[in-house]
Amino acid sequence: MKRYITTSLIAAVLAFSVTSCSTGEKQATPTDGCREVLGTAGLKWAQEEARTDGVERGGVTMAELRRQYYRQMNPWKPNSQRWESEVCTITSTEVGDGKKLTIEFGPSSTPFDFDQQQKTPDGTVTPVNADVKLQQVKDFKNVTRYGIYVKCKVSGTSPRQEIITPLGGVLTDTLTGGASDAQRVRHLLRATQAVVELLDCENNPSVPATPPA
Numbered sequence: 001m002k003r004y005i006t007t008s009l010i011a012a013v014l015a016f017s018v019t020s021c022s023t024g025e026k027q028a029t030p031t032d033g034c035r036e037v038l039g040t041a042g043l044k045w046a047q048e049e050a051r052t053d054g055v056e057r058g059g060v061t062m063a064e065l066r067r068q069y070y071r072q073m074n075p076w077k078p079n080s081q082r083w084e085s086e087v088c089t090i091t092s093t094e095v096g097d098g099k100k101l102t103i104e105f106g107p108s109s110t111p112f113d114f115d116q117q118q119k120t121p122d123g124t125v126t127p128v129n130a131d132v133k134l135q136q137v138k139d140f141k142n143v144t145r146y147g148i149y150v151k152c153k154v155s156g157t158s159p160r161q162e163i164i165t166p167l168g169g170v171l172t173d174t175l176t177g178g179a180s181d182a183q184r185v186r187h188l189l190r191a192t193q194a195v196v197e198l199l200d201c202e203n204n205p206s207v208p209a210t211p212p213a
Helices: 033-050 062-073 181-199
Strands: 055-058 085-092 100-107 124-127 132-138 144-150 167-173
Touching: 033 055, 033 062, 033 085, 033 100, 033 181, 062 085, 062 100, 062 181, 085 181, 100 181, 132 181, 144 181, 167 181
Parallel strands: none
Antiparallel strands: 055 085, 085 100, 100 167, 124 132, 132 144, 144 167
């Protein structure tokens, strides 16, 4: 399923795959997108904050994320609609509990300087440095979406591509109820560092490990 990226950070969701095995064979363990973007410490944080052992993880692998990203960017068209790929979803399996954490990335349809083009941009926008911008927006259910925009120049694209079509990411979290905004943004930044390295951005954007004070 795909939902296009907008300024209010409504992101696309792609179904995640599950591997199967024949009877009597050990089931193969797929590469875990959550482990790739959150790391061991991030997974431990999510598990502890969820306060339940009943969680399931899924999402596309980083290799698949890269393939989907470049499929949208080659050839690059400034006005194209784009979607984000769900690289991690951690869902509570408790009966009647719909809590989950998702992390998504993709080429943004919202330009890097969107907050300068609008008199009153949605939510709270926090410039981090010349390459990175954060945004927090509450949806109609009063759930905060933690967004990030990164200038990521893709090889072979036209000048200003990294401004017109930056890398976009969003973390949505109803799983870790006791977590602070700063904790969630820190994990989003950690995930973004991994994705920036994966995509080989020509301009080498600087993504910090912690949010601004």
